[in-house]
């Protein structure tokens with residue numbers, strides 16, 4: 001009895017930890033997006049001095065330019081955050097996508113959207129891990 005109520009409690013704790021993580025990932029995602037939306041708006045205002053035609057064109061291609069404004073790294077992180085949220089839903093979060101070992105908590109705290117353990121991450125950066 002005591003044992004079952006204890007495991008119930010830890011399951012609950014795990015669920016709330018996941019919620020915290022999900023929130024953290026969502027916030028991180030929003031932060032990256034708003035940072036670049038802001039940058040882009042500032043860039044557009046700077047070009048307002050030109051003809052209206054230029055402004056119209058800028059508005060039409062807003063989304064395209066927004067994606068251009070993101071650096072490869074930021075785009076990659078957004079992608080990895082989205083994937084991490086999917087893994088949270090699937091219950092595979094925290095496992096290395098390559099060797100399936102648990103990713104150390106310290107690493108997840110630093111990089112909550114980490115896909116690989118440190119060893120595999122190094123290999124991935126050297127192009128030695130085949131992405132599925």
Ligand SMILES: [Zn+2]
Pocket residue numbers: 096097098099100101116117118119120121
């Ligand atoms: Zn690994």
